[in-house]
Amino acid sequence: xxxxxCQELMGDLVDGGLSREDxxxxxxxxxxxxxxxxxxxxxxxxxxxxxxxRGEYSAPPNAEGLWLRIRNVIEAETQPAxxxxxxxxxxxxxxxxxxxxxWELSMPQLAASAAAIVLVVSLGTTVGLRRxxxxxxxxxxxxxxxxxxxxxxxxxxWQQQQAINYWNQRVETNKVRxxxxxxxxxxxxLKVIDQAVNDSLNELNRDPHDExxxxxxxxxxxxxxxxLREFSDL
Amino acid sequence: xxxxxxxxxxxxxxxHIFSALVVCAVLYSFGSPTANAQNxxxxxxxxxxxxxxxxxxxxxTITVESWNRDEIKITASLETPNANVYPKLMGECVSIDxxxxxxxxxxxxxxxxxxxxxxxxxxxxxxxxxxITVSNIRGGLVRAHISTEGDIKLLDISATQVLAQNTIGxxxxxxxxxxxxxxxxxxxxxxxxxxxxxxxAFRLVAAAPTKKIALGxxxxxxxxxxxxxxxxxxxxxxxxxxxxxTTFQGSITFIRR
Numbered sequence: 308x309x310x311x312x313c314q315e316l317m318g319d320l321v322d323g324g325l326s327r328e329d330x331x332x333x334x335x336x337x338x339x340x341x342x343x344x345x346x347x348x349x350x351x352x353x354x355x356x357x358x359x360x361r362g363e364y365s366a367p368p369n370a371e372g373l374w375l376r377i378r379n380v381i382e383a384e385t386q387p388a389x390x391x392x393x394x395x396x397x398x399x400x401x402x403x404x405x406x407x408x409x410w411e412l413s414m415p416q417l418a419a420s421a422a423a424i425v426l427v428v429s430l431g432t433t434v435g436l437r438r439x440x441x442x443x444x445x446x447x448x449x450x451x452x453x454x455x456x457x458x459x460x461x462x463x464x465w466q467q468q469q470a471i472n473y474w475n476q477r478v479e480t481n482k483v484r485x486x487x488x489x490x491x492x493x494x495x496x497l498k499v500i501d502q503a504v505n506d507s508l509n510e511l512n513r514d515p516h517d518e519x520x521x522x523x524x525x526x527x528x529x530x531x532x533x534x535l536r537e538f539s540d541l
Numbered sequence: 542x543x544x545x546x547x548x549x550x551x552x553x554x555x556x557h558i559f560s561a562l563v564v565c566a567v568l569y570s571f572g573s574p575t576a577n578a579q580n581x582x583x584x585x586x587x588x589x590x591x592x593x594x595x596x597x598x599x600x601x602t603i604t605v606e607s608w609n610r611d612e613i614k615i616t617a618s619l620e621t622p623n624a625n626v627y628p629k630l631m632g633e634c635v636s637i638d639x640x641x642x643x644x645x646x647x648x649x650x651x652x653x654x655x656x657x658x659x660x661x662x663x664x665x666x667x668x669x670x671x672x673i674t675v676s677n678i679r680g681g682l683v684r685a686h687i688s689t690e691g692d693i694k695l696l697d698i699s700a701t702q703v704l705a706q707n708t709i710g711x712x713x714x715x716x717x718x719x720x721x722x723x724x725x726x727x728x729x730x731x732x733x734x735x736x737x738x739x740x741x742a743f744r745l746v747a748a749a750p751t752k753k754i755a756l757g758x759x760x761x762x763x764x765x766x767x768x769x770x771x772x773x774x775x776x777x778x779x780x781x782x783x784x785x786x787t788t789f790q791g792s793i794t795f796i797r798r
Binding site for chain 1: 599600640644647648669670688689690708709727729730748750767768771772787789790
Protein backbone atom coordinates (compact mmCIF):
# COMPACT_ATOMS: atom_id res chain seq x y z
CA UNK A 308 0.00 0.00 0.00
CA UNK A 309 1.29 3.41 -0.85
CA UNK A 310 0.72 6.72 1.02
CA UNK A 311 -1.97 7.97 -1.40
CA UNK A 312 -4.13 4.86 -0.94
CA CYS A 313 -3.48 5.01 2.77
CA GLN A 314 -4.76 8.60 3.10
CA GLU A 315 -7.88 7.75 1.07
CA LEU A 316 -8.76 5.07 3.62
CA MET A 317 -7.77 7.16 6.63
CA GLY A 318 -11.30 8.65 7.09
CA ASP A 319 -12.92 5.23 7.13
CA LEU A 320 -10.30 4.00 9.54
CA VAL A 321 -11.06 6.77 12.04
CA ASP A 322 -14.82 6.19 11.59
CA GLY A 323 -14.33 2.41 12.08
CA GLY A 324 -15.83 1.56 8.69
CA LEU A 325 -12.90 -0.43 7.19
CA SER A 326 -12.97 -4.14 6.34
CA ARG A 327 -10.71 -6.41 8.33
CA GLU A 328 -8.43 -6.96 5.35
CA ASP A 329 -8.02 -3.24 4.54
CA UNK A 330 -7.52 -2.50 8.19
CA UNK A 331 -4.60 -5.02 8.53
CA UNK A 332 -2.97 -3.77 5.29
CA UNK A 333 -3.31 -0.13 6.44
CA UNK A 334 -1.92 -0.94 9.87
CA UNK A 335 1.16 -2.50 8.29
CA UNK A 336 1.74 0.65 6.23
CA UNK A 337 1.25 2.92 9.21
CA UNK A 338 3.84 1.02 11.17
CA UNK A 339 6.34 1.61 8.37
CA UNK A 340 5.36 5.18 7.28
CA UNK A 341 5.80 7.84 9.94
CA UNK A 342 4.18 10.62 7.78
CA UNK A 343 0.94 8.69 7.35
CA UNK A 344 1.02 7.75 11.02
CA UNK A 345 1.22 11.49 11.91
CA UNK A 346 -1.77 12.20 9.64
CA UNK A 347 -3.75 9.45 11.32
CA UNK A 348 -2.86 10.81 14.76
CA UNK A 349 -3.90 14.36 13.80
CA UNK A 350 -7.17 13.16 12.33
CA UNK A 351 -7.93 11.07 15.37
CA UNK A 352 -7.28 13.98 17.73
CA UNK A 353 -9.56 16.28 15.62
CA UNK A 354 -12.35 13.74 15.61
CA UNK A 355 -11.93 13.12 19.32
CA UNK A 356 -12.09 16.90 20.03
CA UNK A 357 -15.24 17.25 17.96
CA UNK A 358 -16.92 14.38 19.70
CA UNK A 359 -16.05 15.67 23.14
CA UNK A 360 -17.40 19.23 22.31
CA ARG A 361 -20.47 18.14 20.45
CA GLY A 362 -23.38 20.65 20.84
CA GLU A 363 -21.20 23.61 21.91
CA TYR A 364 -21.02 25.06 18.38
CA SER A 365 -24.53 25.01 17.05
CA ALA A 366 -25.34 25.97 13.48
CA PRO A 367 -26.63 29.55 12.89
CA PRO A 368 -30.42 29.86 12.83
CA ASN A 369 -31.90 29.79 9.40
CA ALA A 370 -28.68 28.76 7.71
CA GLU A 371 -30.38 28.62 4.36
CA GLY A 372 -31.54 32.25 4.66
CA LEU A 373 -27.98 33.29 5.48
CA TRP A 374 -26.58 31.64 2.43
CA LEU A 375 -29.31 33.20 0.31
CA ARG A 376 -28.38 36.70 1.51
CA ILE A 377 -24.69 36.09 0.85
CA ARG A 378 -25.48 34.94 -2.64
CA ASN A 379 -27.65 38.02 -3.30
CA VAL A 380 -24.83 40.32 -2.23
CA ILE A 381 -22.36 38.57 -4.50
CA GLU A 382 -24.76 38.76 -7.43
CA ALA A 383 -25.49 42.46 -6.82
CA GLU A 384 -21.78 43.24 -6.95
CA THR A 385 -21.18 41.34 -10.12
CA GLN A 386 -24.27 42.67 -11.99
CA PRO A 387 -23.20 46.38 -12.60
CA ALA A 388 -19.89 45.28 -14.06
CA UNK A 389 -21.63 42.96 -16.43
CA UNK A 390 -24.23 45.67 -17.27
CA UNK A 391 -21.46 48.19 -18.03
CA UNK A 392 -19.67 45.79 -20.26
CA UNK A 393 -23.00 45.06 -21.97
CA UNK A 394 -23.58 48.78 -22.49
CA UNK A 395 -20.09 49.18 -23.95
CA UNK A 396 -20.76 46.35 -26.28
CA UNK A 397 -24.12 47.95 -27.27
CA UNK A 398 -22.52 51.42 -27.83
CA UNK A 399 -19.80 49.97 -29.91
CA UNK A 400 -22.33 48.24 -32.03
CA UNK A 401 -24.38 51.50 -32.38
CA UNK A 402 -21.37 53.52 -33.59
CA UNK A 403 -20.08 50.76 -35.78
CA UNK A 404 -23.60 50.39 -37.18
CA UNK A 405 -23.88 54.13 -37.71
CA UNK A 406 -20.56 54.36 -39.47
CA UNK A 407 -21.19 51.38 -41.64
CA UNK A 408 -24.69 52.51 -42.55
CA UNK A 409 -25.24 54.03 -45.96
CA TRP A 410 -27.49 57.13 -46.42
CA GLU A 411 -29.54 58.14 -49.37
CA LEU A 412 -30.87 61.74 -49.39
CA SER A 413 -32.79 63.71 -51.99
CA MET A 414 -31.76 67.33 -52.79
CA PRO A 415 -34.54 68.92 -50.64
CA GLN A 416 -33.59 66.62 -47.73
CA LEU A 417 -29.93 67.57 -48.15
CA ALA A 418 -30.76 71.30 -48.20
CA ALA A 419 -32.98 70.97 -45.14
CA SER A 420 -30.23 69.10 -43.28
CA ALA A 421 -27.65 71.76 -44.16
CA ALA A 422 -30.02 74.56 -43.04
CA ALA A 423 -30.66 72.74 -39.74
CA ILE A 424 -26.92 72.38 -39.10
CA VAL A 425 -26.29 76.11 -39.86
CA LEU A 426 -29.13 77.14 -37.50
CA VAL A 427 -27.89 74.96 -34.64
CA VAL A 428 -24.28 76.16 -35.02
CA SER A 429 -25.24 79.87 -35.17
CA LEU A 430 -27.49 79.54 -32.11
CA GLY A 431 -24.74 77.77 -30.19
CA THR A 432 -22.22 80.45 -31.15
CA THR A 433 -24.52 83.31 -30.08
CA VAL A 434 -25.29 81.73 -26.71
CA GLY A 435 -21.62 80.92 -26.11
CA LEU A 436 -20.43 84.45 -26.91
CA ARG A 437 -23.04 85.99 -24.66
CA ARG A 438 -21.98 83.80 -21.77
CA UNK A 439 -18.34 84.64 -22.42
CA UNK A 440 -19.09 88.38 -22.35
CA UNK A 441 -21.03 88.06 -19.13
CA UNK A 442 -18.18 86.14 -17.53
CA UNK A 443 -15.76 88.94 -18.49
CA UNK A 444 -18.16 91.57 -17.13
CA UNK A 445 -18.49 93.39 -20.46
CA UNK A 446 -21.91 92.22 -21.38
CA UNK A 447 -25.12 94.07 -20.95
CA UNK A 448 -25.80 92.25 -17.68
CA UNK A 449 -22.55 93.55 -16.06
CA UNK A 450 -22.81 96.62 -13.81
CA UNK A 451 -21.90 99.99 -15.26
CA UNK A 452 -18.62 101.72 -14.28
CA UNK A 453 -20.62 104.35 -12.46
CA UNK A 454 -22.34 101.72 -10.34
CA UNK A 455 -19.00 99.99 -9.73
CA UNK A 456 -17.38 103.18 -8.50
CA UNK A 457 -20.35 103.88 -6.25
CA UNK A 458 -20.16 100.35 -4.86
CA UNK A 459 -16.44 100.71 -4.20
CA UNK A 460 -16.97 103.95 -2.30
CA UNK A 461 -19.89 102.59 -0.32
CA UNK A 462 -17.91 99.45 0.58
CA UNK A 463 -15.06 101.55 1.88
CA UNK A 464 -17.50 103.80 3.71
CA TRP A 465 -19.07 100.76 5.32
CA GLN A 466 -15.72 99.40 6.45
CA GLN A 467 -14.67 102.76 7.86
CA GLN A 468 -18.03 103.14 9.52
CA GLN A 469 -17.53 99.92 11.47
CA ALA A 470 -14.28 101.23 12.92
CA ILE A 471 -15.81 104.64 13.55
CA ASN A 472 -18.73 103.06 15.43
CA TYR A 473 -16.33 101.12 17.64
CA TRP A 474 -14.25 104.16 18.59
CA ASN A 475 -17.36 106.30 18.93
CA GLN A 476 -18.67 103.96 21.61
CA ARG A 477 -15.42 104.26 23.54
CA VAL A 478 -15.49 108.06 23.24
CA GLU A 479 -19.07 108.20 24.52
CA THR A 480 -18.04 106.14 27.55
CA ASN A 481 -15.18 108.48 28.42
CA LYS A 482 -16.89 111.72 27.51
CA VAL A 483 -18.40 112.21 30.96
CA ARG A 484 -14.93 112.68 32.41
CA UNK A 485 -14.11 115.62 30.18
CA UNK A 486 -14.83 119.20 31.12
CA UNK A 487 -17.48 121.13 29.25
CA UNK A 488 -14.91 123.05 27.21
CA UNK A 489 -13.30 119.86 25.93
CA UNK A 490 -16.70 118.36 25.08
CA UNK A 491 -17.63 121.46 23.09
CA UNK A 492 -14.29 121.45 21.31
CA UNK A 493 -14.63 117.78 20.38
CA UNK A 494 -18.18 118.17 19.08
CA UNK A 495 -17.27 121.27 17.09
CA UNK A 496 -14.29 119.57 15.44
CA LEU A 497 -16.18 116.38 14.73
CA LYS A 498 -18.81 118.47 12.98
CA VAL A 499 -16.15 120.11 10.82
CA ILE A 500 -14.74 116.73 9.79
CA ASP A 501 -18.23 115.39 9.08
CA GLN A 502 -18.80 118.41 6.87
CA ALA A 503 -15.63 117.54 4.93
CA VAL A 504 -16.84 113.93 4.57
CA ASN A 505 -20.25 115.07 3.33
CA ASP A 506 -18.76 117.54 0.86
CA SER A 507 -16.59 114.80 -0.65
CA LEU A 508 -19.54 112.41 -0.79
CA ASN A 509 -21.68 114.99 -2.56
CA GLU A 510 -18.94 115.53 -5.13
CA LEU A 511 -18.65 111.78 -5.62
CA ASN A 512 -22.39 111.49 -6.12
CA ARG A 513 -22.12 114.06 -8.88
CA ASP A 514 -19.08 112.39 -10.44
CA PRO A 515 -18.22 108.87 -9.17
CA HIS A 516 -14.92 108.97 -11.10
CA ASP A 517 -13.67 112.09 -9.39
CA GLU A 518 -10.34 110.92 -7.97
CA UNK A 519 -9.72 114.13 -6.06
CA UNK A 520 -12.99 113.76 -4.16
CA UNK A 521 -12.23 110.12 -3.48
CA UNK A 522 -8.85 111.04 -2.03
CA UNK A 523 -10.38 113.81 0.05
CA UNK A 524 -13.06 111.43 1.30
CA UNK A 525 -10.41 108.94 2.37
CA UNK A 526 -8.39 111.63 4.10
CA UNK A 527 -11.46 112.99 5.91
CA UNK A 528 -12.55 109.54 7.07
CA UNK A 529 -9.04 108.78 8.31
CA UNK A 530 -9.00 112.06 10.15
CA UNK A 531 -12.33 111.29 11.80
CA UNK A 532 -11.04 107.90 12.84
CA UNK A 533 -7.84 109.43 14.24
CA UNK A 534 -9.82 112.05 16.19
CA LEU A 535 -12.08 109.41 17.76
CA ARG A 536 -9.14 107.14 18.56
CA GLU A 537 -7.20 109.94 20.22
CA PHE A 538 -10.15 111.11 22.27
CA SER A 539 -11.09 107.60 23.31
CA ASP A 540 -7.84 107.61 25.23
CA LEU A 541 -8.64 110.85 27.10
CA UNK B 542 -4.98 150.75 81.74
CA UNK B 543 -6.26 148.44 79.15
CA UNK B 544 -9.62 150.10 79.24
CA UNK B 545 -7.98 153.46 78.62
CA UNK B 546 -6.00 152.05 75.73
CA UNK B 547 -9.05 150.54 74.10
CA UNK B 548 -11.09 153.64 74.44
CA UNK B 549 -8.32 155.91 73.06
CA UNK B 550 -8.84 156.61 69.35
CA UNK B 551 -5.96 155.45 67.10
CA UNK B 552 -4.11 158.05 65.18
CA UNK B 553 -2.07 157.30 62.03
CA UNK B 554 0.25 159.67 60.37
CA UNK B 555 0.92 159.61 56.62
CA UNK B 556 4.35 158.09 57.36
CA HIS B 557 2.65 155.22 59.22
CA ILE B 558 0.30 154.53 56.36
CA PHE B 559 3.10 154.69 53.82
CA SER B 560 5.21 152.32 55.94
CA ALA B 561 2.31 149.90 56.21
CA LEU B 562 1.79 149.95 52.45
CA VAL B 563 5.48 149.29 51.87
CA VAL B 564 5.39 146.32 54.27
CA CYS B 565 2.31 144.92 52.51
CA ALA B 566 3.95 145.34 49.10
CA VAL B 567 7.11 143.59 50.29
CA LEU B 568 5.10 140.73 51.78
CA TYR B 569 3.07 140.41 48.58
CA SER B 570 6.17 140.42 46.40
CA PHE B 571 7.61 137.57 48.46
CA GLY B 572 4.34 135.77 48.65
CA SER B 573 3.34 135.80 45.00
CA PRO B 574 6.32 133.77 43.65
CA THR B 575 5.54 131.15 46.26
CA ALA B 576 1.96 131.01 45.04
CA ASN B 577 3.12 130.83 41.44
CA ALA B 578 5.62 128.11 42.26
CA GLN B 579 2.74 125.77 43.11
CA ASN B 580 1.47 125.97 39.49
CA UNK B 581 4.80 125.91 37.73
CA UNK B 582 7.12 123.05 36.98
CA UNK B 583 10.60 123.73 35.69
CA UNK B 584 13.25 121.19 34.90
CA UNK B 585 16.59 121.13 33.09
CA UNK B 586 18.27 118.17 31.42
CA UNK B 587 21.89 118.32 30.24
CA UNK B 588 21.93 116.67 26.80
CA UNK B 589 24.19 116.25 23.79
CA UNK B 590 23.54 117.12 20.19
CA UNK B 591 20.77 115.51 18.14
CA UNK B 592 18.49 115.06 21.10
CA UNK B 593 14.80 114.38 20.72
CA UNK B 594 11.95 116.00 22.64
CA UNK B 595 8.58 114.29 22.83
CA UNK B 596 5.57 115.98 24.35
CA UNK B 597 2.06 114.62 24.64
CA UNK B 598 -0.13 117.32 26.07
CA UNK B 599 -3.90 117.49 26.56
CA UNK B 600 -4.65 121.18 26.42
CA UNK B 601 -2.65 124.39 26.50
CA THR B 602 -0.18 126.38 24.45
CA ILE B 603 3.21 124.96 23.56
CA THR B 604 6.25 126.95 22.59
CA VAL B 605 9.50 125.34 21.57
CA GLU B 606 12.55 127.41 20.75
CA SER B 607 16.24 126.79 20.40
CA TRP B 608 19.03 128.25 22.49
CA ASN B 609 22.81 127.99 22.58
CA ARG B 610 23.10 125.51 25.40
CA ASP B 611 23.56 121.75 25.48
CA GLU B 612 20.59 121.34 27.73
CA ILE B 613 16.86 121.25 27.58
CA LYS B 614 14.77 123.42 29.82
CA ILE B 615 11.13 122.64 30.30
CA THR B 616 8.82 125.12 31.96
CA ALA B 617 5.21 124.12 32.46
CA SER B 618 2.53 126.45 33.75
CA LEU B 619 -0.34 124.53 35.26
CA GLU B 620 -3.83 125.94 35.28
CA THR B 621 -4.72 123.71 38.19
CA PRO B 622 -2.19 122.37 40.71
CA ASN B 623 -3.50 118.83 40.52
CA ALA B 624 -2.01 118.13 37.06
CA ASN B 625 0.92 115.73 37.00
CA VAL B 626 3.87 116.77 34.84
CA TYR B 627 6.92 114.51 35.05
CA PRO B 628 9.53 115.14 32.35
CA LYS B 629 11.83 112.16 31.89
CA LEU B 630 15.18 111.71 30.20
CA MET B 631 15.58 108.35 28.47
CA GLY B 632 18.85 108.08 26.59
CA GLU B 633 18.89 110.91 24.10
CA CYS B 634 15.17 111.56 24.40
CA VAL B 635 13.37 113.87 26.80
CA SER B 636 9.76 112.80 27.17
CA ILE B 637 6.81 114.60 28.75
CA ASP B 638 3.60 112.60 28.74
CA UNK B 639 0.84 114.68 30.28
CA UNK B 640 -1.71 112.30 28.75
CA UNK B 641 -0.19 109.22 30.35
CA UNK B 642 0.67 110.86 33.69
CA UNK B 643 -2.90 112.05 34.17
CA UNK B 644 -4.87 109.20 32.68
CA UNK B 645 -8.07 108.50 34.58
CA UNK B 646 -7.69 111.65 36.72
CA UNK B 647 -10.43 113.60 34.98
CA UNK B 648 -10.05 117.25 34.06
CA UNK B 649 -6.56 118.56 34.86
CA UNK B 650 -6.93 121.88 33.07
CA UNK B 651 -4.56 123.54 30.66
CA UNK B 652 -0.83 122.99 30.90
CA UNK B 653 1.18 125.59 28.99
CA UNK B 654 4.71 124.65 28.02
CA UNK B 655 7.80 126.56 27.12
CA UNK B 656 10.62 124.28 26.03
CA UNK B 657 14.13 125.42 25.17
CA UNK B 658 16.27 122.97 23.24
CA UNK B 659 19.58 122.81 21.35
CA UNK B 660 19.18 123.87 17.74
CA UNK B 661 19.85 120.39 16.28
CA UNK B 662 17.08 118.74 18.27
CA UNK B 663 14.18 116.77 16.86
CA UNK B 664 10.81 117.89 18.16
CA UNK B 665 7.71 115.72 18.31
CA UNK B 666 4.67 117.40 19.82
CA UNK B 667 1.05 116.40 19.99
CA UNK B 668 -1.83 117.86 21.90
CA UNK B 669 -5.60 117.64 21.90
CA UNK B 670 -6.11 121.39 21.94
CA UNK B 671 -4.03 124.57 21.91
CA UNK B 672 -1.56 126.51 19.79
CA ILE B 673 1.89 125.20 18.95
CA THR B 674 4.85 127.39 18.02
CA VAL B 675 8.22 125.90 17.12
CA SER B 676 11.06 128.17 16.10
CA ASN B 677 14.64 128.00 14.95
CA ILE B 678 15.11 124.23 14.79
CA ARG B 679 17.63 122.47 12.53
CA GLY B 680 17.10 118.87 13.62
CA GLY B 681 15.88 115.81 11.77
CA LEU B 682 12.19 116.01 12.66
CA VAL B 683 9.65 118.65 13.55
CA ARG B 684 6.17 117.26 14.16
CA ALA B 685 3.25 119.30 15.44
CA HIS B 686 -0.09 117.55 15.74
CA ILE B 687 -3.22 119.10 17.19
CA SER B 688 -6.23 116.77 17.32
CA THR B 689 -8.76 119.60 17.33
CA GLU B 690 -8.28 123.35 17.49
CA GLY B 691 -5.13 125.40 17.49
CA ASP B 692 -2.80 127.27 15.20
CA ILE B 693 0.56 125.86 14.26
CA LYS B 694 3.50 128.16 13.61
CA LEU B 695 6.76 126.66 12.47
CA LEU B 696 9.26 129.49 12.16
CA ASP B 697 12.79 129.36 10.83
CA ILE B 698 12.73 125.60 10.48
CA SER B 699 15.27 123.59 8.53
CA ALA B 700 14.44 119.97 9.32
CA THR B 701 14.46 117.02 6.94
CA GLN B 702 11.01 115.91 8.01
CA VAL B 703 8.21 118.28 8.96
CA LEU B 704 4.64 117.24 9.75
CA ALA B 705 1.96 119.69 10.82
CA GLN B 706 -1.68 118.72 11.24
CA ASN B 707 -4.74 120.17 12.93
CA THR B 708 -8.52 120.16 12.49
CA ILE B 709 -9.48 123.81 13.02
CA GLY B 710 -6.76 126.42 12.81
CA UNK B 711 -4.13 127.90 10.54
CA UNK B 712 -0.75 126.42 9.75
CA UNK B 713 2.20 128.62 8.90
CA UNK B 714 5.58 127.26 7.86
CA UNK B 715 8.55 129.55 7.43
CA UNK B 716 11.79 127.80 6.61
CA UNK B 717 13.62 125.75 4.02
CA UNK B 718 13.19 122.36 2.38
CA UNK B 719 16.17 120.02 2.67
CA UNK B 720 17.24 117.75 -0.17
CA UNK B 721 15.36 114.47 0.12
CA UNK B 722 13.17 115.81 2.90
CA UNK B 723 9.43 115.28 3.33
CA UNK B 724 7.00 117.99 4.37
CA UNK B 725 3.31 117.49 5.09
CA UNK B 726 0.81 120.12 6.13
CA UNK B 727 -2.84 119.24 6.63
CA UNK B 728 -5.77 121.12 8.06
CA UNK B 729 -9.50 120.40 7.89
CA UNK B 730 -10.63 123.96 8.39
CA UNK B 731 -7.73 126.35 8.21
CA UNK B 732 -5.46 128.30 5.94
CA UNK B 733 -2.00 126.96 5.20
CA UNK B 734 0.81 129.30 4.26
CA UNK B 735 4.30 128.20 3.29
CA UNK B 736 7.09 130.75 3.18
CA UNK B 737 10.23 129.42 1.57
CA UNK B 738 13.32 130.69 -0.30
CA UNK B 739 12.82 131.40 -4.00
CA UNK B 740 15.39 128.77 -5.00
CA UNK B 741 13.53 125.97 -3.24
CA ALA B 742 13.30 122.70 -5.16
CA PHE B 743 10.48 120.31 -4.38
CA ARG B 744 7.74 118.09 -5.74
CA LEU B 745 4.39 119.51 -4.71
CA VAL B 746 1.01 117.88 -4.21
CA ALA B 747 -1.47 120.54 -3.08
CA ALA B 748 -5.18 119.86 -2.66
CA ALA B 749 -7.97 122.19 -1.58
CA PRO B 750 -11.62 121.55 -2.55
CA THR B 751 -12.19 125.29 -2.21
CA LYS B 752 -9.77 125.74 -5.18
CA LYS B 753 -7.95 128.44 -3.21
CA ILE B 754 -4.45 127.43 -4.13
CA ALA B 755 -1.98 130.23 -4.79
CA LEU B 756 1.52 129.11 -5.66
CA GLY B 757 2.78 132.62 -6.37
CA UNK B 758 6.09 132.69 -8.18
CA UNK B 759 6.50 128.93 -7.71
CA UNK B 760 3.73 128.33 -10.24
CA UNK B 761 4.65 127.31 -13.78
CA UNK B 762 2.85 125.72 -16.70
CA UNK B 763 4.34 122.30 -15.98
CA UNK B 764 1.97 121.87 -13.04
CA UNK B 765 -0.76 119.32 -13.59
CA UNK B 766 -4.17 120.57 -12.57
CA UNK B 767 -6.61 117.94 -11.35
CA UNK B 768 -10.25 118.03 -10.30
CA UNK B 769 -10.97 121.33 -11.99
CA UNK B 770 -8.35 123.25 -10.00
CA UNK B 771 -8.80 121.49 -6.67
CA UNK B 772 -5.43 119.78 -6.84
CA UNK B 773 -2.02 120.68 -8.25
CA UNK B 774 0.82 118.29 -8.82
CA UNK B 775 4.19 119.29 -10.16
CA UNK B 776 7.90 119.86 -9.64
CA UNK B 777 9.53 123.09 -8.67
CA UNK B 778 13.21 123.02 -9.59
CA UNK B 779 14.56 119.49 -9.58
CA UNK B 780 11.94 118.27 -7.12
CA UNK B 781 14.53 117.15 -4.62
CA UNK B 782 12.12 117.15 -1.67
CA UNK B 783 8.49 116.11 -1.30
CA UNK B 784 5.82 118.57 -0.15
CA UNK B 785 2.18 117.64 0.46
CA UNK B 786 -0.33 120.30 1.46
CA THR B 787 -4.03 119.59 2.06
CA THR B 788 -6.83 121.70 3.43
CA PHE B 789 -10.52 120.82 3.20
CA GLN B 790 -12.06 124.19 3.99
CA GLY B 791 -9.28 126.73 3.64
CA SER B 792 -6.63 128.15 1.36
CA ILE B 793 -3.08 127.22 0.43
CA THR B 794 -0.56 129.97 -0.17
CA PHE B 795 3.10 129.78 -1.13
CA ILE B 796 5.14 132.88 -0.43
CA ARG B 797 8.70 133.67 -1.44
CA ARG B 798 10.95 134.35 1.49
